[in-house]
Amino acid sequence: MIDLSEFHDVFFEECFEGLDIMESGLLNLDGNGADSEQINDIFRAAHSIKGAAATFGFDAMSGFSHIMETLLDEMRDGRRAVERRGLDLLLESVDCLREMVNSTKAGDTTPPPVVADLTGRIQQMLAAGPGAVAAAPAKSATAEPEQDGAPAEEVVAAESAEKSADSVAGSRNLWRIMFVPFEGLLKTGNEPARIFRELAQLGILEVKADTSCIPALDVIDPEVCYLSWNLTLGGDMTRGQIEDVFDWVTGQCELSIDLISGELPTQKAAASLSVVESVEPPVAATDQPAPAAAAVAAPASVKEESTVSEQTESSKNQTNAEPAAEAADGRAAASTAAAKDNGSIRVGIDKVDALINMVGELVITQSMLSQIGEDLSRVDSIGLERLRDGLIQLERNTRELQETVLQIRMLPISFAFNRFPRLVRDLSNKLGKRIELKLTGEQTEVDKTVLEKLGDPLVHLVRNSMDHGLESPEVRRASGKSEVGVLELSARHEGGDIVIEVIDDGAGLNRERILQKAVSKGLVSANDDLSDERIYNLIFQPGFSTAEVVSDVSGRGVGMDVVRRNIRDLGGNVTITSEAGQGSRVTIRLPLTLAILDGQLVRVGEQVYIILLVSIVESIQITAANMGQIAGRSELYRLREQYIPVVRLSELFGVPHAVTDLQAGLLVVVESEGRRVGLFVDDLMGQQQVVIKSLETNFRHVGGISGATILGDGTVALILDVAGILNECARAQESKDREFPRLAVA
Amino acid sequence: MTVNGTRLELGVNAGIEHCRTMLEECRDHAGTGADVEINAADVARADTATLQMLIALRRDLRTNGGTLKWLAVSCEMHDVAERMGLIEALGMPAVATPAVTNSPAEN
Numbered sequence: 001m002i003d004l005s006e007f008h009d010v011f012f013e014e015c016f017e018g019l020d021i022m023e024s025g026l027l028n029l030d031g032n033g034a035d036s037e038q039i040n041d042i043f044r045a046a047h048s049i050k051g052a053a054a055t056f057g058f059d060a061m062s063g064f065s066h067i068m069e070t071l072l073d074e075m076r077d078g079r080r081a082v083e084r085r086g087l088d089l090l091l092e093s094v095d096c097l098r099e100m101v102n103s104t105k106a107g108d109t110t111p112p113p114v115v116a117d118l119t120g121r122i123q124q125m126l127a128a129g130p131g132a133v134a135a136a137p138a139k140s141a142t143a144e145p146e147q148d149g150a151p152a153e154e155v156v157a158a159e160s161a162e163k164s165a166d167s168v169a170g171s172r173n174l175w176r177i178m179f180v181p182f183e184g185l186l187k188t189g190n191e192p193a194r195i196f197r198e199l200a201q202l203g204i205l206e207v208k209a210d211t212s213c214i215p216a217l218d219v220i221d222p223e224v225c226y227l228s229w230n231l232t233l234g235g236d237m238t239r240g241q242i243e244d245v246f247d248w249v250t251g252q253c254e255l256s257i258d259l260i261s262g263e264l265p266t267q268k269a270a271a272s273l274s275v276v277e278s279v280e281p282p283v284a285a286t287d288q289p290a291p292a293a294a295a296v297a298a299p300a301s302v303k304e305e306s307t308v309s310e311q312t313e314s315s316k317n318q319t320n321a322e323p324a325a326e327a328a329d330g331r332a333a334a335s336t337a338a339a340k341d342n343g344s345i346r347v348g349i350d351k352v353d354a355l356i357n358m359v360g361e362l363v364i365t366q367s368m369l370s371q372i373g374e375d376l377s378r379v380d381s382i383g384l385e386r387l388r389d390g391l392i393q394l395e396r397n398t399r400e401l402q403e404t405v406l407q408i409r410m411l412p413i414s415f416a417f418n419r420f421p422r423l424v425r426d427l428s429n430k431l432g433k434r435i436e437l438k439l440t441g442e443q444t445e446v447d448k449t450v451l452e453k454l455g456d457p458l459v460h461l462v463r464n465s466m467d468h469g470l471e472s473p474e475v476r477r478a479s480g481k482s483e484v485g486v487l488e489l490s491a492r493h494e495g496g497d498i499v500i501e502v503i504d505d506g507a508g509l510n511r512e513r514i515l516q517k518a519v520s521k522g523l524v525s526a527n528d529d530l531s532d533e534r535i536y537n538l539i540f541q542p543g544f545s546t547a548e549v550v551s552d553v554s555g556r557g558v559g560m561d562v563v564r565r566n567i568r569d570l571g572g573n574v575t576i577t578s579e580a581g582q583g584s585r586v587t588i589r590l591p592l593t594l595a596i597l598d599g600q601l602v603r604v605g606e607q608v609y610i611i612l613l614v615s616i617v618e619s620i621q622i623t624a625a626n627m628g629q630i631a632g633r634s635e636l637y638r639l640r641e642q643y644i645p646v647v648r649l650s651e652l653f654g655v656p657h658a659v660t661d662l663q664a665g666l667l668v669v670v671e672s673e674g675r676r677v678g679l680f681v682d683d684l685m686g687q688q689q690v691v692i693k694s695l696e697t698n699f700r701h702v703g704g705i706s707g708a709t710i711l712g713d714g715t716v717a718l719i720l721d722v723a724g725i726l727n728e729c730a731r732a733q734e735s736k737d738r739e740f741p742r743l744a745v746a
Numbered sequence: 747m748t749v750n751g752t753r754l755e756l757g758v759n760a761g762i763e764h765c766r767t768m769l770e771e772c773r774d775h776a777g778t779g780a781d782v783e784i785n786a787a788d789v790a791r792a793d794t795a796t797l798q799m800l801i802a803l804r805r806d807l808r809t810n811g812g813t814l815k816w817l818a819v820s821c822e823m824h825d826v827a828e829r830m831g832l833i834e835a836l837g838m839p840a841v842a843t844p845a846v847t848n849s850p851a852e853n
């Protein structure tokens with residue numbers, strides 16, 4: 001028995017991909033006018049969503065996609081101009097469809113109220129006629145026949161016949177379609193009835209089923225498709241339109257589509273659907289067909305796929321350009337939410353192949369070592385040599401396997417960047433600014449977890465640039481700049497990090513105003529001699545905003561500190577540079593992956609702890625002269641004119657037999673969110689890459705500890721939560737206990 | 747799907763998810779040479795898997811001297827069968843007959 005819900009996750013994933021294609025395609029059309037290939041891409045994406053939704057029984061989604069597809073079809077065929085009004089409506093529809101996918105994914109298939117409104121508006125647009133046709137008709141590029149494998153003469157002949165037939169307005173083409181599904185077609189959730197229903201929408205369809213391959217009941221597998229069909233389709237459709245209908249079953253059937261001359265018999269045209277004629281093997285006995293029942297129902301009719309609701313004036317008024325930016329943001333949030341609960345990842349087959357190859361190597365090495373291990377007592381010098389070789393090989397295999405597995409988690413950053421064309425378009429309209437978005441390095445790969453958590457900080461930064469950085473066209477013109485501001489999002493690999501930049505050519509940060517605000521908030525002293533960089537980076541302080549007007553776009557001072565915290569949570573850092581009148585550049589530097597990080601092993605008593613290298617500023621030997629105490633309890637260390645609190649890890653975690661004489665140990669200075677603390681340890685050990693295991697999952701939350709890892713000798717080492725320790729330290733100082741709390745580890 | 751004597755009651759969902767259960771019922775009848783009645787009045791969903799199985803049932807019944815009779819066919823079921831060009835192979839009436847009429851089992 002097939003449980004179609006098994007395929008739901010894949011369906012939703014493909015829906016989101018399709019919606020992204022539609023959105024970016026519509027945005028491209030918005031900027032660049034009619035492009036036949038672009039329209040085809042959008043159409044195909046809508047068509048795929050429609051077909052798949054129908055397959056899974058998500059009728060509202062399928063119906064709504066259908067009406068979008070109808071509008072797109074007019075654009076695709078050049079019957080309708082590609083203009084702003086239609087594109088706006090389609091973009092709104094994409095948002096709506098995305099909402100439907102999200103709610104369906106959450107188990108609610110009730111269409112949102114906006115569906116009725118949008119359906120009405122699209123229908124109104126369709127009913128009003130095509131309007132001005134695009135100057136360059138978007139004739140379907142893919143509508144041209146693709147005759148792979150056919151002799152050249154046949155290709156030419158077919159193309160010629162098709163073009164000739166297509167070029168006559170109102171002409172009736174007649175197509176013969178042979179559709180032979182492979183055995184597994186039904187198991188993939190595909191349903192021929194759905195395909196035929198879509199074909200019937202293109203014109204008049206005649207269906208001849210071949211049932212001769214259906215075996216007897218005692219051997220039949222009901223999930224195998226034994227049927228095949230010969231179809232005749234008449235109407236003004238192109239090959240591309242027919243191929244689009246079969247898109248979903250490509251590779252799962254034999255399909256031939258031939259243009260034949262002549263007209264489809266019209267005798268059943270009124271029914272507009274199918275004519276029954278099946279090819280059956282002869283049988284010995286004669287059946288007694290059931291007599292027609294007394295109660296005769298209305299003739300079978302094609303069910304409308306879409307539900308069209310009445311459009312009211314009020315609902316019309318509710319949907320306009322005003323909430324566009326909010327919608328974009330909501331969409332971004334929904335997309336992020338969807339991404340967060342999405343536990344799957346699409347992996348290129350080359351990466352999987354590499355992984356399989358690596359595992360194969362590992363098996364060989366394991367086999368070799370097992371052979372040596374079978375009788376260790378007989379291992380001679382040659383055997384020892386082989387053992388050593390085997391271990392070296394094992395180390396190499398493990399490293400390569402680790403690298404290959406990590407590659408699987410890497411996704412192009414375009415997944416995070418793709419939301420911005422829409423966001424920038426909607427927001428620039430709202431702000432009355434003209435902004436060109438440039439994306440570079442979209443194929444730069446980054447760990448999936450990093451990617452998912454990067455979205456929100458980037459949205460904050462882009463919105464800030466657009467709201468505060470980039471000026472209005474009038475201001476730009478007055479200052480001798482182009483009216484169109486440029487906002488660039490770029491990504492690149494640099495060393496072991498990924499560097500992402502948000503650059504704008506706006507007014508730049510106002511140094512004086514930031515300084516003034518920082519002084520008024522007591523963040524710095526008016527007498528402090530601060531570098532530009534230090535001043536600019538003050539905007540990352542919580543609650544810091546120099547915006548004179550708090551808008552719903554930005555300016556509440558809740559954005560930039562969240563940006564920094566999120567980036568630091570990812571083990572990265574963010575900096576900003578700016579030049580008055582020339583613009584700003586926010587640079588985010590992140591580790592490539594969070595799954596494996598570099599750590600410094602430190603010893604405290606007999607315990608080994610790990611401090612992530614990204615947190616360590618430096619490690620120093622303590623000079624007694626630089627030590628001090630507050631109120632006789634809290635210890636401070638003077639490090640180059642700066643006093644930093646000292647935390648004895650042995651006291652923090654209650655570790656016995658640790659070094660107590662400060663000069664006999666080491667101070668590891670760590671930093672988090674601009675705050676520093678010196679962790680007193682007995683000794684530094686080596687550095688190594690650590691695979692982080694969750695302590696909460698395997699044990700429980702422990703203050704000051706962010707996780708654990710397993711060392712080479714099999715022992716468990718705890719990884720210090722530097723931010724947590726700093727928070728405890730700050731809390732202790734604020735409570736004036738003057739004593740650092742002790743975090744007990746059970 | 748339920749069985750009532752030689753009558754098969756197709757439920758609301760006659761989709762591929764239920765076809766294995768249906769197959770068992772169909773097999774029970776196929777070799778008997780009996781006249782089997784099908785009530786598809788409530789079917790809201792049917793697909794290729796179900797229809798081809800019913801064609802096999804009809805064929806097997808005929809081979810063994812039996813017949814397959816449609817007591818009622820919902821519009822939805824009829825629509826799918828018609829769309830797929832299977833009305834004749836299934837021996838379905840030319841139009842949907844959503845109400846059960848003259849059912850011997852109910853008399």
